[in-house]
Amino acid sequence: MSTALEGVRILDLGHVQAAPTATQLLAWMGADVIKVEMPGRGDITRGQLRDVKGADSLYFTMLNSNKRSITINLKSPGGKKILEELARRCDVVVENFGPGVLDRQGFTWARFQELNPRIIYASIKGFGPGRYADFKAYENVAQCMGGAASTTGWDDGPPTVTGAQIGDSGTGVHLVSGILAALFQRERTGKGQRVEVAMTDSVLNLSRVKMRDQQRIMKGPLPEYPNKEFGDSVPRAGNASGGGQPGSALRCAPGGPNDYVYVIIQPPSWAPLMKIVGREELIDDPHYATPEARLSHIPECFSIIEQWTMSKTKFEVMDALNPVDVPCGPILSMKDIFEDRELYERGLLTELDHPTRGRYVQVGMPIKLSDSPADIKRSPLLGEHTDEVLSWLGYGDGDVKKLHDDGAV
Numbered sequence: 001m002s003t004a005l006e007g008v009r010i011l012d013l014g015h016v017q018a019a020p021t022a023t024q025l026l027a028w029m030g031a032d033v034i035k036v037e038m039p040g041r042g043d044i045t046r047g048q049l050r051d052v053k054g055a056d057s058l059y060f061t062m063l064n065s066n067k068r069s070i071t072i073n074l075k076s077p078g079g080k081k082i083l084e085e086l087a088r089r090c091d092v093v094v095e096n097f098g099p100g101v102l103d104r105q106g107f108t109w110a111r112f113q114e115l116n117p118r119i120i121y122a123s124i125k126g127f128g129p130g131r132y133a134d135f136k137a138y139e140n141v142a143q144c145m146g147g148a149a150s151t152t153g154w155d156d157g158p159p160t161v162t163g164a165q166i167g168d169s170g171t172g173v174h175l176v177s178g179i180l181a182a183l184f185q186r187e188r189t190g191k192g193q194r195v196e197v198a199m200t201d202s203v204l205n206l207s208r209v210k211m212r213d214q215q216r217i218m219k220g221p222l223p224e225y226p227n228k229e230f231g232d233s234v235p236r237a238g239n240a241s242g243g244g245q246p247g248s249a250l251r252c253a254p255g256g257p258n259d260y261v262y263v264i265i266q267p268p269s270w271a272p273l274m275k276i277v278g279r280e281e282l283i284d285d286p287h288y289a290t291p292e293a294r295l296s297h298i299p300e301c302f303s304i305i306e307q308w309t310m311s312k313t314k315f316e317v318m319d320a321l322n323p324v325d326v327p328c329g330p331i332l333s334m335k336d337i338f339e340d341r342e343l344y345e346r347g348l349l350t351e352l353d354h355p356t357r358g359r360y361v362q363v364g365m366p367i368k369l370s371d372s373p374a375d376i377k378r379s380p381l382l383g384e385h386t387d388e389v390l391s392w393l394g395y396g397d398g399d400v401k402k403l404h405d406d407g408a409v
């Protein structure tokens with residue numbers, strides 16, 4: 001079966017999480033991803049948070065499946081020449097080095113265009129043009145400066161970063177959409193283009209509803225927030241819903257750290273909810289009957305529902321509320337998810353064998369293409385495909401040996 005990106009070649013200069021997320025998705029759509037790594041060390045994540053001595057970490061393996069690995073010393077003349085040859089033959093170059101790193105090695109956007117006018121040059125940096133442009137960034141820096149952290153957590157607590165990697169993986173997903181659009185435009189123009197995504201910009205894009213609330217708060221308090229007092233910027237919302245429908249995480253039995261269920265009160269849900277919790281008299285009570293009436297005492301509404309959820313497990317609540325069309329979700333721990341066999345059956349979690357670390361679990365492709373199903377394969381060992389790629393570029397055995405001896409690969 002053919003794949004969506006069959007024949008598309010990606011020169012992957014990505015490292016850590018942001019760019020590797022993008023190139024892994026492209027690989028799962030069928031692109032041939034050639035990951036360039038520093039000889040002897042590779043992507044720094046290979047050795048970070050190791051759980052098996054001497055083997056690639058899960059951090060690396062879970063972000064680099066379906067790629068080929070070639071080691072190239074980008075600071076050596078031989079290495080630069082190989083990179084040039086790869087740029088001539090690839091469709092897309094992806095990188096997320098610190099600002100100016102590639103330029104310092106002579107690989108500017110102008111140079112890539114000279115080497116290959118069809119190439120798409122896709123970069124991730126912490127910040128867009130402006131006063132922060134030269135600064136490095138990691139996930140939580142982006143969450144803090146993109147508006148997510150100040151709006152996450154509890155009113156009386158510190159700003160809080162979220163567990164979902166919106167700064168790194170979120171930016172990678174944004175980059176993929178830019179790359180695919182550029183590939184599509186190239187079909188018509190024959191020309192490549194530059195694709196740039198700043199991590200802080202991606203986080204702000206994902207925090208868009210908070211910018212909505214910033215504009216609303218300038219006109220008065222936000223009724224759907226649980227906060228008692230409001231300043232002049234969007235407060236931390238606890239577990240309040242970010243959307244137009246009120247929601248809250250409610251305690252369940254037996255009272256463990258993840259024994260909560262998130263319940264949303266859609267307008268048509270009020271009556272069935274009140275029936276289930278045994279408070280039918282509130283269905284037509286003018287203080288509760290309409291969404292507008294409920295808006296001024298949302299915490300009280302959830303406290304009424306919580307008196308009922310506390311006598312049930314989170315799964316019992318889900319079983320009771322879904323049949324009456326009340327949107328809800330039990331808080332699942334990572335262990336709950338890891339042990340959910342249905343996720344393995346549908347391929348979102350998949351077990352892969354790795355030659356040095358043994359079996360591990362990979363989060364698979366969340367985007368399902370009916371004519372291009374992802375075939376998830378393990379991540380490469382460091383430099384596993386160096387000689388194979390060099391031979392494809394036309395280097396003979398003697399040349400390859402010399403490149404190794406010279407430390408260029």
Ligand SMILES: CC(C)(COP(=O)(O)OP(=O)(O)OC[C@H]1O[C@@H](n2cnc3c(N)ncnc32)[C@H](O)[C@@H]1OP(=O)(O)O)[C@@H](O)C(=O)NCCC(=O)NCCS
Pocket residue numbers: 015016017018019036037038039072073074075096097098099101104124125126135136137138139168
């Ligand atoms: C993530 C980040 C902070 C890491 O910083 P870092 O570990 O210092 O890495 P850098 O990207 O700055 O590169 C460090 C050096 O390694 C060198 N290097 C990397 N790969 C190399 C290779 N294959 N051969 C030779 N040198 C290599 C670079 O040339 C650079 O050297 P220089 O500073 O002497 O020019 C930084 O890359 C960054 O800000 N990236 C953009 C934002 C981003 O993507 N952040 C999130 C990552 S998930």
